[in-house]
Amino acid sequence: MKEQDYLDFERPILELDRKIKEMRDLASAENLELSKEIELLERRRNRLRAEVYSKLTRWQRVQLARHPLRPYSLDIIQLAFTDFFELHGDRRFADDKAMIGGFAKLDEHRVMVIGQQKGRDTKQRQYRNFGMCHPEGYRKALRLMKVAEKFGLPIVIFIDTPGAYPGVGAEERGQAEAIARNIMEMAAIEVPIICFIIGEGASGGALGIGVGDRVYMLENSWYTVISPEGCAAILWKAEAGADPAKLEARRRQAAEALKLTASDNAAFEIIDKVVPEPPGGAHMDYEGTARIIKGELIQALNELKMLSPEELCNKRLEKYRVIGVYNE
């Protein structure tokens, strides 16, 4: 990991990593036997990391969910699945690069895998539109779900979006209608649907592919009705252009108020499971992350295949029917 990829709260870890690297460089340059010292430092680093990561604030988890090195849908598909055959287009307007999907195998399970996709470098980020889908992305996802339903394939969905794209074309082509239609149709799809929030789960942009029999979240992902930035802008009028420190403080405050982490969502019984990430977060160990996700998916697939289509749909409806807190 490059130094610029450490987050602010990882500074103390960076200090130790620097020392470890110095020691390694020294050992090889001078041909010294320093493995004991290095091991000691690494253990100290791991302890420190475990400590830092055991008390992350919500805002820090948002930073992790957006980490530039965080594994994206295609990374996980590459590592956890085999024989991925990508399918393109919504057969209406275009192929949304922020939404990917296709046939894939998870060991012996044949599935339809769908996911929002972010880009790694500047060019890729633009190509993927920062993981922000247009209506054609949601319609592409629904089209693939219908193919899956027709041929009896369970559906695996990876959610990772800062929001549905707010643009002129998106409105012209019915962003709201596309999301609404997906939510309604997903409630009645007659094959298992497993949704996995692997990074950002922003509002309708996430829910537009987020209705399922199981909804899991990686430990350092977030899921709520609005981004901390959007919330801060509306409720505290904290917008770009304001004093950066104040702006940051408001966003942190919004993240705390929204209670948007995986463990918050589990406590609210909105999701079924918080899936732990490897030490230091998913970006530290792609293989480990993919292995964990694969294990969870296979277990869920085995459980869900016992249910008839009717049972699946009834349980799915019931799952969402009971969500809400009110007095009467």
Add this chain to the structure above:
Amino acid sequence: MEWFRKKTRDLAAGEKKDIPDGVWTKCKGCGEIITVISLKKNYWTCPKCDYHFRITSADYINLILDDGRLEEYDANMTSADPLVFRDTKRYMDRIAEARKKTGVNDAVICGIGKIDGREVSFAVMEFAFIGGSMGSVVGEKVARAIERSLQRKIPLIIISCSGGARMMEGVFSLMQLAKTSALLARLDKMKIPFISILTNPTTAGVMASYASLGDVIIAEPQALLGFAGPRVIAQTIGGELPPGFQSSEFFLEHGFLDSIVHRSKMRKAVITLLDYLAGPK
């Protein structure tokens, strides 16, 4: 039909910020000075430019339902505070203020009424209640309204007026999109008609769920309709928005509305549509 034939609730209790008092007022649409009496006679729409002033949920009950009568359900349902949310105010204080200001308990009124003698499950949103935002109460009340349609096999009419999901209930608000839309999938399967009526504004979470899912979707003229707010879009694209962007007329032009209907003709339009969708009485 007479306007405000019956008062089913205390209209005076609701603050009507959008509706002018006094003798003369300036139209927000065309800027003309018009008399309040002419506005009122014209269903609170401008006789010159058709600008639709915002009216309350109670006004719509009077406008659409026979004798302005609604057998209200779940009237006493109120918001809880699952996130113990606080921004510049505590959420529970906001709720208390909204209840006092509007005279209603949350942002939707639901029940059973009749339209031209035909029983319908009816829901109408109240924008003055925290921007018509949808939290658990709105979601649950709309869900029950859909269920009443399912149980009684009667048409569903929802008049939307909302800025979207209610931030202060976080993910619970978001899940109301799923709850209501999942039930609408059932209604769809049972072939029970749903007419969605959009008024100014209907955006974000409400537009991205039940408001967009009607068998027939009609809107009042010049309403703001869309997913993202115009300010957010202007910021994202870093430029001016095209004229008329996200209006009812824009929505119609792009194929997401069946019809734009003037408020004075809304009841008649619903009666006509029900005759086609639900069969002759």
